[in-house]
Amino acid sequence: MNVGLEHYLVVSAVLFALGLLGVIVRRNLLVIYMSLELMLNAANLALVAFSWFNKSLDGQVFVFFVITVAAAEVAVGLALIVALYRRHQSAHVEDLTSLKY
Amino acid sequence: MQDILFYVFAALTLVFGFLVIANPFSRNPVTSAMFLVLTIVALAGLFVLLHAFFLAAVQVLVYAGAVMVLFLFVIMLLDLRAEERQKFQALAVIGGILAVGAILGLFLRSLAQNPPGAGEAVAGLDGGTAPLGRLLYTQYLLPFEVVSLILLVSMVGAVLLSKKAIK
Numbered sequence: 001m002n003v004g005l006e007h008y009l010v011v012s013a014v015l016f017a018l019g020l021l022g023v024i025v026r027r028n029l030l031v032i033y034m035s036l037e038l039m040l041n042a043a044n045l046a047l048v049a050f051s052w053f054n055k056s057l058d059g060q061v062f063v064f065f066v067i068t069v070a071a072a073e074v075a076v077g078l079a080l081i082v083a084l085y086r087r088h089q090s091a092h093v094e095d096l097t098s099l100k101y
Numbered sequence: 102m103q104d105i106l107f108y109v110f111a112a113l114t115l116v117f118g119f120l121v122i123a124n125p126f127s128r129n130p131v132t133s134a135m136f137l138v139l140t141i142v143a144l145a146g147l148f149v150l151l152h153a154f155f156l157a158a159v160q161v162l163v164y165a166g167a168v169m170v171l172f173l174f175v176i177m178l179l180d181l182r183a184e185e186r187q188k189f190q191a192l193a194v195i196g197g198i199l200a201v202g203a204i205l206g207l208f209l210r211s212l213a214q215n216p217p218g219a220g221e222a223v224a225g226l227d228g229g230t231a232p233l234g235r236l237l238y239t240q241y242l243l244p245f246e247v248v249s250l251i252l253l254v255s256m257v258g259a260v261l262l263s264k265k266a267i268k
Binding site: 002003005006007008009010011013014015016017018019020021022024025026028030031033034035037038041044045048049051052053055056057058060061063064065067068069070071072073074075076078079080081082083085091 | 103104107108111114115118119121122123130133134137140141144147148151152153155156159160163164167168171172175176178179193194196197198200201202204205208209212216217226228232233236237241244248251252254255256258259260262263
């Protein structure tokens with residue numbers, strides 16, 4: 001069977017679901033962050049596939065921007081995690097309850 | 102040949118992606134990070150199959166290189182030994198699988214109902230450095246500059262956040 005756009009989109013959807021599952025199930029902030037990266041990468045795969053099958057490069061330029069913004073987001077997010085760890089000595093979501101009523 | 106490669110890389114991506122979130126052998130974040138690197142490299146293989154050569158290189162350089170080094174650095178910085186004893190909560194796992202399964206079903210169903218056209222061998226555009234760069238510096242010049250500003254702001258933010266006390 002010829003590999004078409006649908007195949008790539010299915011892979012992208014499954015990868016996105018895996019990332020979402022990681023965000024819901026895991027309790028470690030760092031692993032949650034990695035699952036977030038997984039979701040971003042799934043979106044990137046869908047964009048590149050659309051770009052190739054539509055004979056246009058716009059999708060790839062968008063992926064380029066997504067990668068850049070993801071890098072910036074990781075830098076700020078990890079700085080936040082380090083600051084949180086300094087305050088609470090923990091990187092688990094269960095221990096971060098200071099905003100709870 | 103290309104089809105076989107697609108299936109190989111797709112299977113690798115999904116297996117490694119699963120091992121990132123739920124590794125049956127180790128609950129260590131370092132293992133997750135390593136499998137995330139492998140996921141990203143397999144995804145770069147898929148990008149090459151889609152003729153996005155520049156993005157495949159950037160993916161490996163930026164994600165597998167810079168971002169993952171940052172992750173590993175923070176993992177080493179924090180002492181996460183308490184992680185080993187953490188168990189999955191049954192309720193969270195069941196609820197998570199139900200919710201994610203529903204969303205995945207929604208994705209696949211919409212894809213099956215609206216197939217995006219027959220996937221016959223199309224001759225798309227090669228995503229080499231030159232065509233992508235030309236597009237980046239003409240049509241997408243403003244977003245490009247804005248992204249550079251985002252990087253600057255995030256750099257300042259990261260420095261500010263990791264300071265002990267702000268004077």
